[in-house]
Amino acid sequence: MATIPAVSIANIARVAGALRQRAKLLQGAPLLAVFILTVLVVAAIFADLLAPHHPEIPVKGAKILAPPFWMEGGSASTPLGTDYQGRDVLSRIIFGTRVSLIVGITGTLVAGSIGAILGITAGYLGKWFDQVIMRVTDAWMAMPALIFAIFLAAMLGPSMWNIVIALGVVYWTNYARLIRGEVLSLREREFVKLAEVAGASKLRIMVRHILPNVMSTIMVLASLTVGVVIIAEAALSFLGLGVPPPQPAWGLMLAEARATLIVGKWWLTVFPGLCIVLVVLASQLFGDWLRVRMDPQLRNR
Amino acid sequence: MRQFIVRRAVYSVITLFLLSITIFVAIRVTGGDPAQVMAGPGARAEDVARLRDEWGLDRSWPAQYFSFMSNVFTGELGKSFNYGIPVRKLYFDRLPNSLQLALAASIVSILVGIPAGIISAVKVNSWWDQIGKIVALLGLAIPSFWLGLLLMLLFSVWLGWLPTSGKGDLRHIIMPALALGWFFAASLLRLTRSSMLEVMGSEYIKLTRLKGMPEHIVIVKHAFRNALIPVLTLLGLNLMFMVNVAVVIEVIFAWPGIGSLLYGAILQRDFPLVQGVVIMAGLMIVGVNLIVDILYAYVDPRIRLTR
Numbered sequence: 001m002a003t004i005p006a007v008s009i010a011n012i013a014r015v016a017g018a019l020r021q022r023a024k025l026l027q028g029a030p031l032l033a034v035f036i037l038t039v040l041v042v043a044a045i046f047a048d049l050l051a052p053h054h055p056e057i058p059v060k061g062a063k064i065l066a067p068p069f070w071m072e073g074g075s076a077s078t079p080l081g082t083d084y085q086g087r088d089v090l091s092r093i094i095f096g097t098r099v100s101l102i103v104g105i106t107g108t109l110v111a112g113s114i115g116a117i118l119g120i121t122a123g124y125l126g127k128w129f130d131q132v133i134m135r136v137t138d139a140w141m142a143m144p145a146l147i148f149a150i151f152l153a154a155m156l157g158p159s160m161w162n163i164v165i166a167l168g169v170v171y172w173t174n175y176a177r178l179i180r181g182e183v184l185s186l187r188e189r190e191f192v193k194l195a196e197v198a199g200a201s202k203l204r205i206m207v208r209h210i211l212p213n214v215m216s217t218i219m220v221l222a223s224l225t226v227g228v229v230i231i232a233e234a235a236l237s238f239l240g241l242g243v244p245p246p247q248p249a250w251g252l253m254l255a256e257a258r259a260t261l262i263v264g265k266w267w268l269t270v271f272p273g274l275c276i277v278l279v280v281l282a283s284q285l286f287g288d289w290l291r292v293r294m295d296p297q298l299r300n301r
Numbered sequence: 302m303r304q305f306i307v308r309r310a311v312y313s314v315i316t317l318f319l320l321s322i323t324i325f326v327a328i329r330v331t332g333g334d335p336a337q338v339m340a341g342p343g344a345r346a347e348d349v350a351r352l353r354d355e356w357g358l359d360r361s362w363p364a365q366y367f368s369f370m371s372n373v374f375t376g377e378l379g380k381s382f383n384y385g386i387p388v389r390k391l392y393f394d395r396l397p398n399s400l401q402l403a404l405a406a407s408i409v410s411i412l413v414g415i416p417a418g419i420i421s422a423v424k425v426n427s428w429w430d431q432i433g434k435i436v437a438l439l440g441l442a443i444p445s446f447w448l449g450l451l452l453m454l455l456f457s458v459w460l461g462w463l464p465t466s467g468k469g470d471l472r473h474i475i476m477p478a479l480a481l482g483w484f485f486a487a488s489l490l491r492l493t494r495s496s497m498l499e500v501m502g503s504e505y506i507k508l509t510r511l512k513g514m515p516e517h518i519v520i521v522k523h524a525f526r527n528a529l530i531p532v533l534t535l536l537g538l539n540l541m542f543m544v545n546v547a548v549v550i551e552v553i554f555a556w557p558g559i560g561s562l563l564y565g566a567i568l569q570r571d572f573p574l575v576q577g578v579v580i581m582a583g584l585m586i587v588g589v590n591l592i593v594d595i596l597y598a599y600v601d602p603r604i605r606l607t608r
Binding site: 135136138139140142143144146147148150151152154155227231234235238239240241254257258261262263264266269270273276277280281284285 | 312315316317318319320323324327328438439441442443444446447450451453454457458459465542545546548549552553563564567568570575576578579582583586587590
């Protein structure tokens with residue numbers, strides 16, 4: 001048996017320690033959620049390699065409305081069946097991951113940025129600026145979010161980036177309200193007062209001193225917004241206001257499946273919907289974990 | 302109290318004013334020529350001209366806003382392109398159907414959410430509570446319109462028990478009510494649970510227990526009653542939301558409510574109608590919020606003094 005030199009044992013210990021340190025970041029994270037999110041991100045990035053067929057072109061030689069492979073008449077080349085044009089459902093689902101994740105993430109970024117900028121400026125500058133911004137926030141909250149998004153999407157016309165704009169412009173209100181509340185107490189804290197005395201500009205204080213302190217709130221809200229935005233995107237695409245055909249999006253797939261649902265072609269409805277549920281569930285679980293982790297009071301218990 | 306009501310009412314008016322500006326501006330900045338946008342691509346030239354004239358689009362923005370608002374205030378909400386009759390009439394023809402569906406969905410959410418919330422709170426951390434937590438999580442994660450499609454698959458296609466769509470007898474309302482009520486049941490469950498937990502930990506519940514009351518009387522008569530106020534508020538607000546956010550459910554089940562009216566209006570690019578429905582939604586919610594605020598202040602004097 002070969003002996004391991006002492007030096008390399010020390011090395012292994014150091015590497016293991018570093019790894020453990022890294023892993024600590026995700027300590028206690030819901031494994032299921034992390035697993036689902038990883039699978040989806042991989043599917044979105046490598047869709048071209050993973051999908052067995054082209055998502056927008058009917059599979060050559062495949063039947064139209066073929067069932068999944070385990071049922072009679074199913075084929076292994078189209079494992080989740082084909083749709084009314086003979087396109088592969090699995091490939092469309094894999095490519096659909098892109099739309100859901102891109103809209104979910106960028107829509108959340110737009111909403112978070114608008115909300116954070118307005119919340120921080122309202123909270124820090126105060127006075128009439130605060131009044132105006134908070135009244136606008138109230139007005140936008142008075143609109144049922146989905147109706148407002150439908151209205152904006154209808155005005156902008158169907159495209160993926162228009163959906164991002166419509167949803168981002170609708171879902172910022174929670175950020176503004178919560179962040180403003182936090183900034184109101186932050187601006188009385190000593191480090192802000194000191195920065196003011198030291199002559200830092202208002203912009204600098206907001207960006208360098210206040211923003212880092214509300215970052216955890218932003219991230220928790222963001223993890224919860226992603227799911228809401230993804231469902232809203234699916235609803236808009238379902239109504240024909242989202243991603244235009246023949247591009248593959250889960251909501252659009254559900255809309256196209258409606259006509260054949262009545263005659264029992266269940267796989268066209270069940271699989272895309274299941275994907276929506278999985279991604280939203282995973283982001284919710286992850287968000288819950290993040291909230292507990294970011295809140296020092298909850299963490300130390 | 303009067304001062305409080307006046308202040309709240311002024312806030313509500315400001316909110317509505319900003320809302321109207323938002324809608325007004327959104328229509329004018331999202332497209333090129335608003336008349337062209339509203340009439341849609343490939344519209345007849347006389348339609349575009351009629352719109353420009355009707356909405357006064359060649360005048361300045363303040364003048365346009367004024368005519369837009371006078372349209373709202375006279376209660377006509379403009380004239381629908383597609384039906385050629387005032388939007389208000391279309392809206393109020395459909396409103397009872399939407400209210401019916403919202404009421405049925407509320408009943409579903411009450412029957413599921415409140416008992417489950419009470420059980421979760423009474424048996425905290427038991428496996429009942431775990432089931433409750435899973436239901437609450439799935440309520441957020443399962444899109445209500447997908448649930449509607451699944452119900453249709455199960456009850457109409459496979460079992461053949463319920464009609465797929467339309468409005469008729471009681472059997473028509475079951476599936477849309479279940480699909481719409483599902484999300485709200487989950488939110489009601491969460492609120493009932495947390496509100497019950499808060500009350501159960503309070504001093505007077507300990508006292509009633511010390512007095513030797515049987516546990517079920519403590520829970521039902523003393524705890525639940527006090528936990529009810531926030532729950533009732535949520536129910537009222539939910540009812541209002543259900544009327545307005547049921548678009549996709551109504552489309553799936555061909556329910557002739559406001560949601561399907563809005564959807565049809567979008568497909569036909571009937572913009573006065575779209576705008577009218579959106580304005581009414583905002584009006585309704587601002588109104589209900591105002592009423593809730595006033596009722597709360599009436600019940601709890603601390604609220605009207607602190608604000």
